[in-house]
Amino acid sequence: MLLSDRFLNMASQAIKWETGGDKAGGFTHDPDDPGGETKWGISKRAHPDLDIKSLTYKDAINIYHGEYWNKFYELILDEDLTFKIFDMGILNHPKVAVEYIQEVILSAGKTIKVDGNFGPLTLTAINLLISDDKGQALYAAYLAKFRSRVKWITRLKPWMRKYRKGWLNRIEYAYVKKASKSKASNGGV
Numbered sequence: 001m002l003l004s005d006r007f008l009n010m011a012s013q014a015i016k017w018e019t020g021g022d023k024a025g026g027f028t029h030d031p032d033d034p035g036g037e038t039k040w041g042i043s044k045r046a047h048p049d050l051d052i053k054s055l056t057y058k059d060a061i062n063i064y065h066g067e068y069w070n071k072f073y074e075l076i077l078d079e080d081l082t083f084k085i086f087d088m089g090i091l092n093h094p095k096v097a098v099e100y101i102q103e104v105i106l107s108a109g110k111t112i113k114v115d116g117n118f119g120p121l122t123l124t125a126i127n128l129l130i131s132d133d134k135g136q137a138l139y140a141a142y143l144a145k146f147r148s149r150v151k152w153i154t155r156l157k158p159w160m161r162k163y164r165k166g167w168l169n170r171i172e173y174a175y176v177k178k179a180s181k182s183k184a185s186n187g188g189v
Contacts, residue, residue, distance in 0.1 A: 003065055004074060006082070010175065011064045014087045015040055015057075017170050025060070027053060032159050041090060068094055072123045077130045081139050083175035085118075088146055091170060096149075098122065104141045108134060146171045 018041025019026030025039040035043030037052040040060030044052050047063070068089045076082040081101075089097035095116035102114040102122060110125045129138050150168055154161045 001062075001065070003061070006074060006079070007065060007069055008061070009177065010083045010086050011061055011069075013083070013176060014064065014090050015060060017041075017087070017173065018090070025055060025057065032162065064090070070094075070098075070118045072118055072120065075123055075127070077127045078135050078139070079177060080175045081126065081130070081135065081142070084139065084142060087170070087173075088142075091167070092146070092149065094118075100145045100149075101126065101138075101142055104138055104145065105129065107141065108138060143171055 018038075026041075027037070027039040029037045033043075035045045037044040039052050039055045040057060042050070042052065042055055042060055042063055044050070068086060073082050073086060076085075085097050085101055088100070098118045099114055099116040101118075102112050102116070105112045105122070105125045106114060108129055110129065112121060112125050126138070129135060147168065150164055150171070154164050
């Protein structure tokens with residue numbers, strides 16, 4: 001399977017967040033984390049049949065491509081927004097990330113069904129807003145939704161407050177376009 005430079009760059013940056021920069025994958029087993037055992041950002045809860053401790057960087061990249069990347073992400077005109085939708089899908093769940101962008105699109109006056117499915121209609125609506133110079137407002141409103149989500153989660157589940165600062169930092173993180181395909185494909189975290 002041929003993976004695009006766009007995907008590899010974005011996956012590499014998302015994995016840096018997931019691992020805290022640990023080049024061995026950042027294996028954790030935090031009792032407060034509902035995901036349980038986690039390495040490269042891949043959790044036992046989401047993948048009960050995987051040996052999480054043995055996961056490689058390449059395994060993680062394949063999982064990110066198969067479960068979190070959407071072929072239409074290649075066609076979004078704004079890479080920062082593309083990264084944020086992809087990364088928030090990893091952090092929250094792809095369906096949540098897509099529902100939130102659809103809600104923001106709807107708030108911006110475009111007709112769209114909020115169903116969590118990223119297809120050609122969602123892509124077209126995003127690109128129309130970007131073309132109408134509303135991309136920054138779209139991006140800002142999208143981040144605001146996730147900031148509110150973090151507040152809601154940490155209010156509902158006080159034991160998760162220890163993650164709040166990291167989640168908020170991740171929401172604010174801007175995509176860096178300098179990662180190269182060769183570095184990403186060689187496990188260069």
